[in-house]
Amino acid sequence: MKNYFIICSLWLIVGCLCINAQTNPKLKTLVVSETYNICKVQYDPSLSQVINQHDPSLSDYAVDGEEAGGLLVLLDTQLDRNNPTRYLIGYDQGPSDDPSFIVFYKDTKQAVGKTPHIAGLELLLLGNGAIYSSGHTNNMFNERHKYVITKGELSEVKQPFYYANITSELYKDFTIYADKETMQQAVAFLPKGTKVTVVLAEEYFAPDMPDYPQQRFLLASPLGLCGWVNLPYSQADGSDPSVSADQITGIKGIFFAGD
Numbered sequence: 665m666k667n668y669f670i671i672c673s674l675w676l677i678v679g680c681l682c683i684n685a686q687t688n689p690k691l692k693t694l695v696v697s698e699t700y701n702i703c704k705v706q707y708d709p710s711l712s713q714v715i716n717q718h719d720p721s722l723s724d725y726a727v728d729g730e731e732a733g734g735l736l737v738l739l740d741t742q743l744d745r746n747n748p749t750r751y752l753i754g755y756d757q758g759p760s761d762d763p764s765f766i767v768f769y770k771d772t773k774q775a776v777g778k779t780p781h782i783a784g785l786e787l788l789l790l791g792n793g794a795i796y797s798s799g800h801t802n803n804m805f806n807e808r809h810k811y812v813i814t815k816g817e818l819s820e821v822k823q824p825f826y827y828a829n830i831t832s833e834l835y836k837d838f839t840i841y842a843d844k845e846t847m848q849q850a851v852a853f854l855p856k857g858t859k860v861t862v863v864l865a866e867e868y869f870a871p872d873m874p875d876y877p878q879q880r881f882l883l884a885s886p887l888g889l890c891g892w893v894n895l896p897y898s899q900a901d902g903s904d905p906s907v908s909a910d911q912i913t914g915i916k917g918i919f920f921a922g923d
Contacts (some may be wrong), residue, residue, distance in 0.1 A: 691790075694738055696755050696763075701801070703763050705738055705753060705787040712741035712789070715752075721773060725766055726756050740770055743813070744793035751776070753787065760923050763801055767818055777817035784809070794821075802922035804865065804879055804895070804913070805830060828881070830862040835902025836914035840883050840891025844868075851891035859886055862918060881918065 694714055696703040718733035726735040739753040752773065754766040764783045767776040785799025795811040795818075805828055810821040836856050842849040844866070854860065861884040867877045880894045893915075901919040902912035913919050 691788075696736070696738065701761070701763055701785055701799075703755065703785050703799075705765070705789065707739060707741060707789045708745075708791045711745055711791050712739050714738070715740055719752075719754075719773075722754060722768070725754060725775070735766070738765075739789075741789060742791065743789065743795065745791040747793065753789075756781075762922060763799075765797070767795070767813075776813055777819075780818055782809070782811060782818075800921050802920075804897070804918050804920055805862070807865075825864040825866050825882075828862040828864050830917055832860050832862050832918065833916040834858045834860060834914060835912060835916060836909060838883070838893050838914065840885070840889070840893055842891060844880055844892040847892065847894065852885055852887075852889050854883070854885055860884060860915070862915065863890065881915070883915075 690709075691706045692709045694705045694707065694716065696705075715737045717737060718735065719737045720734035722735035722737065735754045735756060737752050737754050740750060741753060742748065742750055750770040752768040752770050754768060756764050756766060758764060762783070763785060764781040765787050767780045767782070768774060769776060782795065782797050783799075783802045784797035785801055786797065788796035788798075790796070793812060797809045797811070798806055800806045805826075807826045810823075811818055812821060813819075834854055834856055838854045838858075840851045840854060841847045842851050863882040863884050865879050865881050867879055869876070870878055878894070878897070880892050882890055882892055884890050895913045895915065895918065897920045898911055898913045899920050899922075900907040900912045901916055902909075902914050903916060
């Protein structure tokens, strides 16, 4: 009986190690050299082959692609270790420092779906079928996104909020509110200079701009009180004193990085 329990314990340990190896592969990192930003892809080397060369046949997907020799293709990879379909991961710096990654089918070199671009500074490919992105580019802070390919379309897995967890400081006075729609139930007044935590962000649509998403942020005060604020898509946070107060977000580290 004792030997039986020992054998069962060993099998349990081996099983846990196998599961851990599948869900937490030993990833490698490819740093993109042709970029103004530090962009990189983390990938499972058992599923991926590094290419890191320009492909003239994909010039239409790159800015000045013909002059540069075509789109820069980073990887030939499986996205799902249980699905043999292989993809190419391309990189485009964008027209005005707007880095994005582009997903193609390897066999046809056709883009995946109508919107194959993933904006971001980093990609994470775990081999579970999903693509994870992050980076403070064309957004207000370092947002994390998850994408999947379903029926030939690349789509984002919607989240109720975007997690921020940013230790910050106010560059102007704010009142935080409990009711995020009407902003009438005040929780606390936070003067300029207050240290806050930016907990999360949420997209919303204003009635006068139904086609243009905006963002509201949940702030935590030094006393641990939470409340919402609406922020404009400003390209400055207020750290530069030469920028006028009506052109800043007023929260350190929160600003629209893009055009």
